Amino acid sequence: MTEPFEDVGSAEVVRLRRRLDRERRARQEAERISEQATRELYERQQELALMVAVARAANDSADVPDALSRAIGHVCEYMKWPVGHVYLADAAVGLRPTTIWHIDDSECFETFRRVTEATPLATGEGLGGRVLATGRPVWLPDVTVEANFPRARLAADIAVRGGFGFPILVGAEVVGVMEFFTDSVQPADARLLELMAKIGTELGRVIERDRARASEQRLNRELAGRATELARSNTELEQFASIASHDLQEPLRKVRTFTERVLANEAGQLSEQGRDYLGRANASAARMQTLIQDLLTFSRTATRERSFAAVDLGRLTADVLEDLEAAVQRSKATVVVGALPTIDADELQMRQLMQNLLTNALKFRREGRSPEVSIDGIVSDGTAEIRVRDNGIGFDPQYGDRIFRVFERLHGRSRYDGTGIGLALCRKIVERHGGTVRADGVPDVGSTFTVAIPVSQGLPTPR
Amino acid sequence: MKGIVYNLLEVCVSREYGEDMWDDLLAAAGVDGAYTSVGSYPDEDLFALVAAASEALGKPPNSIIRWFGCSAMPLLAGQYPSFFEPHTSTRAFALTLNGIIHPEVRKLYPGADVPTFNFDGSTDDLLVMGYWSPRRLCAFAEGLLQGAAHHYGEQIVIEQPQCMLRDDARCVLEISLR
Structure with missing residues (x-):
């Protein structure tokens, strides 16, 4: 064999050989680095593919067991390990085994599966128990030589050797543990455990989402239950009020009829005190009659069927004022009516509403001062806002809500008569129309009642 | 390295x-x-x-290192023209070291331990560059900057009021156009 460079001086040959050797070694080093980089790139791609597969399982699985089962399959496929299983955390026992598995050879690992499903793990016990205790992944190169691996004691041939487990985490809480096994001894792989920790966090989101959904459903059920209960209780109350009021009317009418007859026909035979007593009894019975009638109206407001039609509030207000003409004249009141809209409403109830608001405005006047009342309305964003303002006695703003309650009276009956139902009725009417009513007052200056009602109640447009 | x-x-x-x-x-x-x-x-x-x-x-060793930096720059400019082409001056090029060039170097050469410079470019005619590295290769930085100046057809003067080789905590390179 001919030596290269044989015609060149020997020192030069040595030099060239050395250069060639350097270049060769540099090339080999470059190839090694390149191969390693390619291998690492491939591994990172596989890791990424696993993460994507797990994320997809987490996102589009029907439920938690489905997501966990798919994730176990992906991890086993990635690891090329034959066995994967899930425990779920259980406050009573620590870890409760599930029947969620991936097993490549069911016959071979049958004993292991049976023992696992029959053995809950306490915190710190076995592979899963240690993961639960620390919240960190745990790697066991050979479970058969582990002192703390109860399943190896429970069955002689469990067919698994290397294993690792990692937590499914919701925040810092371990909600489950995934464990994987193979049939040969396996050295720990820190990088793999890190990857599995990420998968555990991803799967934790599935459980977190499931918990949120369950809690929302429970709340909704409770809410629906309470709403039904409330509706039932309201109906009963209304029925009771209606029946009670109706049944009280008749005996009361008799009381009045007979006391009036006695006063008319037998007054001469009574002492003055007797006549006074009987007069008072009759007046009381009359008041009670008014009260019952008001209550009856109040309860009927809710039970009455909806009969909405277009109501011209301007015309309606004019009618109401005509009915109240005597009271207006008696109190020397000035009433100014501005523009009022036409809205979909129950006409009878609107009449009642307007009458109550105007009667109040005339009734609660300041002493020595003629009432000045104004009514007007505007429409904006589909809502009619009607304001009734007066210059009467007003009220302390802290009672703005209280005055709408049944039987709530801010003033004694001796000064201002009434049953304490009028404004409660107003509120009920307005609410039945899907609206709100508000009272603003300043003592000794006046009050403003603002009613806001939708203009349309979704009635068919008249042709 | x-x-x-x-x-x-x-x-x-x-x-x-x-x-x-x-x-x-x-x-x-x-x-x-x-x-x-x-x-x-x-x-x-x-x-x-x-x-x-x-x-x-x-x-002296530092003069060798400076010469190396200056001679290496045209090779780098030939190999990575995209780092040089967007600029027309040494100053503009130097200001991209931390944000553009060194991140790219880390991509091409994983594990590359490049120094971080801090810059004070508040005056137009002077660029102040802080350098710190356990390698204490400020002379290499100087040489590279001189090489960059040749590339952009500029003549620059670099003063080092502070230098780690003179036991300062860090090096400060003041670069101005001649």
Whole structure:
């Protein structure tokens, strides 16, 4: 064999050989680095593919067991390990085994599966128990030589050797543990455990989402239950009020009829005190009659069927004022009516509403001062806002809500008569129309009642 | 130190002083010399080579390092034109070191341990560049900057009011146009 460079001086040959050797070694080093980089790139791609597969399982699985089962399959496929299983955390026992598995050879690992499903793990016990205790992944190169691996004691041939487990985490809480096994001894792989920790966090989101959904459903059920209960209780109350009021009317009418007859026909035979007593009894019975009638109206407001039609509030207000003409004249009141809209409403109830608001405005006047009342309305964003303002006695703003309650009276009956139902009725009417009513007052200056009602109640447009 | 640095040094030395010189420097420094650009090699190799060159050429080590930086720049400009083309001045180029060039270097050479510079460009005619590295290769930075100036057809003056080689905590390079 001919030596290269044989015609060149020997020192030069040595030099060239050395250069060639350097270049060769540099090339080999470059190839090694390149191969390693390619291998690492491939591994990172596989890791990424696993993460994507797990994320997809987490996102589009029907439920938690489905997501966990798919994730176990992906991890086993990635690891090329034959066995994967899930425990779920259980406050009573620590870890409760599930029947969620991936097993490549069911016959071979049958004993292991049976023992696992029959053995809950306490915190710190076995592979899963240690993961639960620390919240960190745990790697066991050979479970058969582990002192703390109860399943190896429970069955002689469990067919698994290397294993690792990692937590499914919701925040810092371990909600489950995934464990994987193979049939040969396996050295720990820190990088793999890190990857599995990420998968555990991803799967934790599935459980977190499931918990949120369950809690929302429970709340909704409770809410629906309470709403039904409330509706039932309201109906009963209304029925009771209606029946009670109706049944009280008749005996009361008799009381009045007979006391009036006695006063008319037998007054001469009574002492003055007797006549006074009987007069008072009759007046009381009359008041009670008014009260019952008001209550009856109040309860009927809710039970009455909806009969909405277009109501011209301007015309309606004019009618109401005509009915109240005597009271207006008696109190020397000035009433100014501005523009009022036409809205979909129950006409009878609107009449009642307007009458109550105007009667109040005339009734609660300041002493020595003629009432000045104004009514007007505007429409904006589909809502009619009607304001009734007066210059009467007003009220302390802290009672703005209280005055709408049944039987709530801010003033004694001796000064201002009434049953304490009028404004409660107003509120009920307005609410039945899907609206709100508000009272603003300043003592000794006046009050403003603002009613806001939708203009349309979704009635068919008249042709 | 990444192998690319040794490859650049080999090209610079061989071009200027011949291939035999590189062989001699390797032998004198007692280093292996089989460098591939993507490999990583001990920093000591570079300092041994610089010491050998200093001995062979009768020049102080820092002057060798400065010469190396200046001679390496045209090679880098030929290899990575995209770092140079967007700019028309040394100053604009230098200001992209931290944000653009070094991140790219890390992509090409994983594990590359590049220094971080801080800049004060508040005055138009002076660029102040802070340098800190346990390698204390401020002379290399100086040489590279001079090389960049040649590339952009500029003449620059670099003053070093502070230098780690004079036991300052860090080096400060003040760069101005001549």
